[in-house]
Each structure stands twice: as C-alpha cells, then as structure tokens.
Amino acid sequence: MLAELISVLFKIFWQILGIGIILIALVDVYLTVLYPRTGKSVVSLQLSKGIWQLFRWLSHLPGFRKQDVLSYCGPTLLVAIASFWVCTTAIGFALFLWPALGTGIQASSGKTSTDFATAFYYSGYTLTTLGVGDLVPKTGFWRFVTVLEAAIGFSIITAALTYLLSVYNALTRRNSFALSLHHRSGDEANAAALLIRLKGYSNFEPAMSEISSITRDLLFLLESHHAYPVLHYFRFPEPHYALARIALISLDLAALIKSALHPHIHQPFINSDAVTGLEKGGLDMLVQLSNSFLDKQQIDSTEQRQEWRHWYFEAAKVIQQNGIETVDDLEIGADNYVLIRSNWRNIIAAMAKYMDYSWQEIAPYEQ
Numbered sequence: 001m002l003a004e005l006i007s008v009l010f011k012i013f014w015q016i017l018g019i020g021i022i023l024i025a026l027v028d029v030y031l032t033v034l035y036p037r038t039g040k041s042v043v044s045l046q047l048s049k050g051i052w053q054l055f056r057w058l059s060h061l062p063g064f065r066k067q068d069v070l071s072y073c074g075p076t077l078l079v080a081i082a083s084f085w086v087c088t089t090a091i092g093f094a095l096f097l098w099p100a101l102g103t104g105i106q107a108s109s110g111k112t113s114t115d116f117a118t119a120f121y122y123s124g125y126t127l128t129t130l131g132v133g134d135l136v137p138k139t140g141f142w143r144f145v146t147v148l149e150a151a152i153g154f155s156i157i158t159a160a161l162t163y164l165l166s167v168y169n170a171l172t173r174r175n176s177f178a179l180s181l182h183h184r185s186g187d188e189a190n191a192a193a194l195l196i197r198l199k200g201y202s203n204f205e206p207a208m209s210e211i212s213s214i215t216r217d218l219l220f221l222l223e224s225h226h227a228y229p230v231l232h233y234f235r236f237p238e239p240h241y242a243l244a245r246i247a248l249i250s251l252d253l254a255a256l257i258k259s260a261l262h263p264h265i266h267q268p269f270i271n272s273d274a275v276t277g278l279e280k281g282g283l284d285m286l287v288q289l290s291n292s293f294l295d296k297q298q299i300d301s302t303e304q305r306q307e308w309r310h311w312y313f314e315a316a317k318v319i320q321q322n323g324i325e326t327v328d329d330l331e332i333g334a335d336n337y338v339l340i341r342s343n344w345r346n347i348i349a350a351m352a353k354y355m356d357y358s359w360q361e362i363a364p365y366e367q
Contacts, residue, residue: 001354011099018095032081033159036227038216044081044311045229047053049083049293051077052233056356067237070356074234078167079231082160086127089156093149097142101135104142108134121284127153163228170224171234174315177217177316181249182240188365189245191252192315195249196322204269211274215281218250222285232355239361244352247286251300251344254279259337260316283344290347292352308345311366312337 010225028042052073097105098119102112105122114133122135126149137143186193198207221243224298225231232243246271257275269275312334316326327333352362359366 014095014098018092021092022089022093022152023092025085025092025156028087029156029159029263033163041229043084043145045130046238047084048230048233049078050078051080059143059356065354070235071237073169074230076130077230077233078164082164085156085160089152090120090124090127091147093127093145094120097123097145100209101121104139105135105137108136109189126150128157137260139339167228167230170228170231173217174221174224174231175236177242180247180328181214181260185249186262186365187240187276188316188367189240189252189363191249191256192318194249194253195319196324199322199324204266208269208272208274211272211278214250214253215274215277218246218281218285221246222281222288225289226298229292232289239357242352242355242357242362244348244355244357244362247282247344247351249350250282251286251348252341254282255340256312256315258340259333260312260319260326262327265325286344286347287353294347294350305342307342307366308338309334 024042028044032044043168053077055070055073058064059066094116098116101114101119101122106112118135122133125133126146129150130166137146146209163325169209182189184194184197198210200205235242254275257270258279259272263270266333267364316330316333320326348362349359352359
C-alpha cells in the first residue's frame with residue numbers, strides 16, 4: 001500500500017514538474033514574440049547575454065579571429081532561442097506523459113516501453129506534428145493532451161519562424177540606416193562632414209527634413225531593439241554597423257549644431273523641432289538601450305575633455321572652410337560642446353566596449 005502511494009506521488013511530482021517547464025517555455029514565447037519588450041522575457045534575454053559572453057571569451061582565445069567569431073553570435077542566438085522553446089516544451093510534455101506509458105498511452109503492437117526516453121520520443125513526435133507513430137493514446141484524456149501538444153508545437157514553430165523573419169527585417173533596416181550614416185559622415189563617423197553635406201549649396205532649411213528622417217530611424221531603432229533584444233548581439237566585423245557608431249554620429253551632429261553654428265544667423269535651424277528631436281531622440285535611444293544590457297558599473301566615468309575640445313576646434317575649422325558661419329567665440333562654443341557631450345560620450349564608450357569594439361573603431365576621425 002505504501003509502495004503504491006509513493007509511486008502515485010512520484011508520478012504526480014513528474015507531471016507537476018512537466019507542467020511547470022511547459023509554462024516557462026510558453027510564457028517565454030509569449031513575452032518574446034507576442035509581447036516583445038526588452039527585459040520582459042523569462043529566459044531568452046538571459047540566454048542571449050550568456051551566449052554573448054561565451055562568444056566574447058572564445059573570440060580572445062589563440063587561433064580564433066575575434067571579428068569572425070563575434071559575427072556568428074547573432075544567428076547562433078536565434079537558433080538557441082528557438083531550440084530552447086521546442087526542446088523545453090518537448091521535455092515538459094514528456095514528463096507529463098511519462099506516467100501514462102503502458103496505460104493511457106500504449107504501443108500499437110507489442111509491449112510498451114515505460115522509460116523516459118520513450119516518453120520524450122512520443123512527446124517530440126507529437127510536438128512537431130508528425131503524428132502519433134507507433135505509440136497511441138487509448139483514452140479520451142490522453143488523446144486531448146496529444147492534440148493539445150500538437151497544437152502548441154505548431155504554434156511555437158510558427159512563432160519561432162515569425163520571430164526570425166521579424167528580427168532579420170529589423171536588422172536589414174538597421175544596417176541600411178548605419179550604412180547611410182557612414183557614407184554621409186565621410187566614412188569616418190565624422191559629424192562635421194555630415195553637417196556640411198546637410199547644408200549643401202543653400203541654407204539649412206532643406207536639411208530639416210533629412211534630420212527628421214534620421215530621427216525617425218533612431219526611434220525605429222529604439223523600438224526594434226526593444227521588440228527584439230537579440231538585435232543587440234548581431235555584431236558585424238565592420239564597425240560602421242555598430243549601434244555605438246550610429247549613436248555617436250547622431251548625437252555628435254546635434255551637439256555641433258547646438259554649439260558650433262552661429263546662434264543668430266542659424267537660429268531657425270538650431271531651434272527647429274528637427275534638431276531638438278534629433279538630440280532628444282538620440283539620447284533617449286542611447287540611454288534606454290544601454291539600460292537594457294549594460295550595468296551602471298560598466299559605464300566608465302573617465303572623461304577626456306581636452307580631446308573633446310581638440311575635436312571641436314578641428315570640426316569648427318572644417319565647418320568654417322566650407323562657408324558656414326560659426327559662433328563668434330569658439331572657446332565658449334567648446335565649453336558648450338563639452339557640456340553636451342558629457343551627457344552621452346561615456347555611455348557610447350561603454351556600449352562599444354561591451355560589444356568588443358575599440359574607441360578607435362567607433363570614432364576613427366578623432367585619432
């Protein structure tokens with residue numbers, strides 16, 4: 001009698017454990033695909049961070065090319081997340097189905113094996129909607145469970161494919177935006193070169209629509225990374241695709257407009273909604289995305305204000321050479337520029353470091 005009670009309790013334990021594992025997988029799918037916001041996943045985000053650290057470690061081992069190793073992290077993460085959803089659900093249902101082998105679920109011919117491997121085989125076969133194979137549910141309840149698992153399996157596979165396509169669509173748009181900024185900033189992330197191109201042969205009025213377009217792309221970048229945090233870990237060998245490079249060009253452009261252009265001659269442009277949106281949108285994107293995968297202690301408070309001032313004077317010189325009026329007192333302009341830059345430079349540097357880029361790769365024009 002006691003042995004039978006222990007056996008029943010043991011079966012109940014495995015079934016409760018199986019239900020718990022299934023719920024973890026389903027909640028993670030729901031939060032990752034159907035309610036996609038950074039920091040809301042149960043496992044996927046933590047899995048992504050762990051695999052990224054593994055790839056970083058591997059990339060620094062002798063015999064490995066860092067750029068190549070890290071470039072494979074993003075695709076690997078997608079495979080790992082989808083595999084986690086499928087395998088975890090299959091294991092959870094296997095634990096729930098295991099006690100029914102030999103009773104509610106039987107072999108279509110011969111003796112029914114009652115080990116866990118058989119339960120996992122049946123669960124996996126059902127989850128991938130391949131049919132029931134050589135094991136058949138014999139009661140209404142287990143038939144219902146079989147159909148339920150098949151439906152859940154179909155939903156998870158569909159969700160995984162949808163997630164993959166959405167991630168790559170967002171990645172393509174991010175890369176196009178990054179490449180556009182790269183070329184328009186002199187192929188060196190030089191915001192001064194971008195500012196000169198925005199003016200062209202007229203005043204800055206036509207540039208407002210282009211700056212508004214950049215701002216919209218920044219906001220899309222923010223939302224796409226919120227929706228698909230795995231995008232953080234698509235790290236390409238070319239640094240002009242880096243999120244840190246995108247943030248640097250955008251915010252440095254806003255900083256130069258605010259601090260270097262003549263405040264009276266270019267007042268309508270400096271105070272325009274387009275420039276204000278660029279500054280606020282870029283900073284909002286930077287802060288929110290850095291908060292999603294950077295700890296506060298990873299943001300180095302070391303400042304290099306003299307280097308910033310040197311860059312400002314160089315940029316102002318180039319701007320003047322292209323016939324654009326600058327502030328009368330460049331020293332005051334430099335003070336203003338340093339103050340603006342101090343709000344975001346260290347966050348960008350921390351983001352670059354986390355993604356294993358050197359500052360020279362992110363801002364080659366400053367060297």
